[in-house]
Amino acid sequence: MKFARTIRVVETHTAGMPTRIVTSGLPPVSGATMAERAAWLRGSAEMAALAHLLCDEPRGHSGQFGALLTPAVAPGSATGVVFFSPAWSPGGCGHATIAIATMLVETGVVDGPLPVEFGIDTPSGTVTARVNGSGAEVDSVSFRNVSSILFKADQVIEVPGLGRVRADLCYGGNLYAYVWAPDLGVRVRAEDLPRLQQIGGTVREAVIGQVPLHELPPEVPARVGGVMFRDEPDHPGADMKNVLAGRVGFDRSPCGTGTSGWLAALHARGRLAVGEEFVNESVTGGLFRGRVLKTTTRGAFDAVIPEITGSAFITGFHDFVLDPRDPHPQGFEFRMRVEREHREFYRIDPNEGWEVPAGYPDGIEQKILSGALDEQRKRGARTRLLRFRPGAYTTEQFVHDYWEEVFLVSGDLIVGSRGGERETFTPHTYACRPPGVLHGPFESPGGCLLLESHYYTP
Numbered sequence: 307m308k309f310a311r312t313i314r315v316v317e318t319h320t321a322g323m324p325t326r327i328v329t330s331g332l333p334p335v336s337g338a339t340m341a342e343r344a345a346w347l348r349g350s351a352e353m354a355a356l357a358h359l360l361c362d363e364p365r366g367h368s369g370q371f372g373a374l375l376t377p378a379v380a381p382g383s384a385t386g387v388v389f390f391s392p393a394w395s396p397g398g399c400g401h402a403t404i405a406i407a408t409m410l411v412e413t414g415v416v417d418g419p420l421p422v423e424f425g426i427d428t429p430s431g432t433v434t435a436r437v438n439g440s441g442a443e444v445d446s447v448s449f450r451n452v453s454s455i456l457f458k459a460d461q462v463i464e465v466p467g468l469g470r471v472r473a474d475l476c477y478g479g480n481l482y483a484y485v486w487a488p489d490l491g492v493r494v495r496a497e498d499l500p501r502l503q504q505i506g507g508t509v510r511e512a513v514i515g516q517v518p519l520h521e522l523p524p525e526v527p528a529r530v531g532g533v534m535f536r537d538e539p540d541h542p543g544a545d546m547k548n549v550l551a552g553r554v555g556f557d558r559s560p561c562g563t564g565t566s567g568w569l570a571a572l573h574a575r576g577r578l579a580v581g582e583e584f585v586n587e588s589v590t591g592g593l594f595r596g597r598v599l600k601t602t603t604r605g606a607f608d609a610v611i612p613e614i615t616g617s618a619f620i621t622g623f624h625d626f627v628l629d630p631r632d633p634h635p636q637g638f639e640f641r642m643r644v645e646r647e648h649r650e651f652y653r654i655d656p657n658e659g660w661e662v663p664a665g666y667p668d669g670i671e672q673k674i675l676s677g678a679l680d681e682q683r684k685r686g687a688r689t690r691l692l693r694f695r696p697g698a699y700t701t702e703q704f705v706h707d708y709w710e711e712v713f714l715v716s717g718d719l720i721v722g723s724r725g726g727e728r729e730t731f732t733p734h735t736y737a738c739r740p741p742g743v744l745h746g747p748f749e750s751p752g753g754c755l756l757l758e759s760h761y762y763t764p
Contacts, residue, residue, distance in 0.1 A: 309627040310635075313360065316409050317622040320401035321592025323559035325618075326360055327402075327409055328374045331626075335376045340386055343376055344429035347388050348395050354682055355636050357390045362637030365626060368555045373402045380432045383425030384416050392639075393553045396531055397430035398479025400562010400594070404447040405618040407435035411444055412620055420444070430479040430563075446617045451562070453602050453609040454478035454570040458517060465512045466649035468505070473533075475517060478566025478612060480531040482550065483513045487535040494537035494547045494589055499556060506533040506552030508649075515659040515673070523605030534564045544587035559616070560586040560594040566612040569596050573610050592616070636682070649676060660693070669698030679708060679760055687761035694719070694756075699749035708762045710739045717754025723747055 313331030318324065333352055337343035347353050361370040376386035387406060389399045403426055410416040416424055420439045425432045431452040439445040458475040463483075465471045474484040490505055492498045510533050519528035532552035539547040550557035550564055557564075565586045572578035584596045595615040602609045628635060660671040670692065677688035684707060694717070714735040722728030724747075739745060 308630075310630045311628040313356075313626040313628075315360070315624050315626065316413065316620060317624055318405035318409060318618050318620050319558075320404045320616055320618040321559040321588050321594070322590035323401045323557055323588075323592075324370055324621075325399075325402040325405040326366070326370060326372045327406060328360070328372060332356060332374055335374070335388070338379070340376075340379055340388070340427050340429045340431075343386070344388050344395060344397065347374070347390060351682075353390070354392075358392050358636040358682065359628065360626065360637075361390075361392050362639045364634065365637060368639065369558060371399070371402065373399070373406060375406070376427075378425070379427050380425055383427045383432060384410055386427035388429060391555075393555065394531070395429075396480045396563070397527060398428050398433070398452065398563045400449070400451070400479070400565065400614050401557070401559040401616070401618070403428070403433055403435065403449050403562060404614075404616045407437050407447040407449065408444045408618040409620060411437045411439075412442055414442070428479070433479075444617075446615055448613055448615040449562070450599060451566045451612045451614060452479050453604045454566045454612050455523075455604050455607040455609045456567075456571040456574040457481065457522060457607070459571070459574070461513075461517060463509065463512045463516050464652055465509050466652050467508065471509060471512075473509070473513065474571050475513070475530075476564075476567030476571050477522070477526055478568075478570060479563035480567075481519075481522070481526065481529060482531050482534045482564050482567055483509060484534045484536060484564075484568060484571070485509060487537045490535075492535070494535050494549050496589060499549070499551070499589070502535055502549060502551045503556060506535070509533045510552040511674070511676070516655050518658060523607065526604075531563075534561065534568070536568075539585075539587045541585075541587045541591060541593065544585045544593060546584075547587040547589070549589040556589070558588060558590050559592055560588040562594060562614045562616070565594050565596045565614055569598055569612045570610045573598050573601070574608060654691075663692075667698070667700065669695040670700070671695075679762070681706075681708075684708075685762045687759070689757070689759050692756040692758055694748070694750035694754045696753040697751060698753070699724075700747040703744045703746045705742060705744050706760075707741045708760050709741060710737075711759040712737045712739075713757045715755040715757055718750055718752050719754050719756070720749040720751070721746065724749070 314329050316327045335343045336346040372390045374388050378386050423436045434450040436448045461473050463471045532550045537547045550561045580598050586594045598610045600611050659673045663672045673691040675689045679686045719731045
């Protein structure tokens with residue numbers, strides 16, 4: 307049998323959270339820095355397809371997470387890594403870092419008597435792992451993370467269906483919103499996970515639309531990775547219990563980057579001294595131990611250097627193959643997904659949450675109101691605002707494989723190529739386009755605002 311692709315992985319879990327560590331078989335990474343490599347991964351259609359192949363059914367499941375090893379970029383580092391899942395590619399990942407450090411030692415890639423220390427280059431920066439144990443058996447890994455900050459404290463967010471929700475925004479390799487679960491009528495426990503996931507998605511969208519993410523330090527991506535639900539611990543030795551939710555799936559581990567961000571918040575409030583231990587419990591009962599090693603700054607923010615300690619285990623070695631006759635080369639998923647959240651009337655901040663959509667020039671920006679489109683899997687629905695700055699225009703026609711409804715709320719919109727036949731439209735004009743219809747180019751001399759609905763039919 308001639309296989310179209312063979313991918314070699316090491317299977318691990320950290321406090322119950324799986325990491326599928328890819329050692330060979332994926333396309334060569336592109337980029338001199340880890341940030342460039344992460345951007346390549348996010349923008350590669352081939353890698354997106356392979357992420358689905360490795361993480362979705364029948365080879366994976368909704369909680370599957372992946373890590374692609376790359377050559378190191380920093381002196382003294384043992385490896386580089388970019389993280390992936392079908393939902394997103396985070397800048398940092400604590401549970402995967404612990405798993406990778408464990409794997410490198412227990413498979414003999416990193417030699418030397420334990421404890422041993424080495425760097426791991428990630429898109430958020432180089433972290434230093436200290437692997438503890440005896441012989442070649444690893445007991446735990448402590449990694450010194452990137453500088454972490456309390457970005458926004460006690461932010462009051464208007465959340466549809468929930469009202470005013472108080473949240474902290476912290477960065478510890480990824481940016482998360484932290485909320486107290488009991489205030490929202492839920493607890494961090496297995497039976498509440500579907501509700502936590504639903505609430506997390508609603509809160510995350512509200513945070514994106516209402517918090518001035520442009521005030522982050524310039525090197526910190528303005529992406530909200532999810533919502534960290536905090537609760538009272540069940541373990542007698544823990545200080546807090548948490549779960550990260552708000553995208554597809556949830557974190558089974560206590561979340562290393564999330565714990566790092568919370569250490570920054572505790573220290574900023576005077577509730578955790580340098581060197582003092584903080585123990586975080588996951589929804590599976592797993593524990594991460596954290597402490598602040600020292601203080602520093604990140605841009606204009608006071609910051610801490612956190613250390614997170616946890617344990618990971620190798621669960622298998624696997625060669626994934628792709629048969630060219632396989633009818634599911636990108637896998638599939640069966641999930642009870644809510645494409646749109648229930649929303650009553652709420653105020654939309656007209657100044658926050660705008661971004662340039664992929665394939666559009668500067669001067670044209672979107673603001674997602676609800677839902678999401680999965681163009682790779684051809685499903686989903688979203689509603690967005692699209693605004694043209696005065697004088698903004700496109701030069702090419704558009705075509706896509708989903709339905710589109712467009713309502714011109716305000717301003718002027720010209721359809722057609724410059725020098726060719728054109729038509730000008732005024733407010734309260736509506737269009738409905740089935741898949742495959744060419745439309746555009748577009749121009750707005752005075753600027754305009756459009757309300758658009760995009761959706762795939764079942």
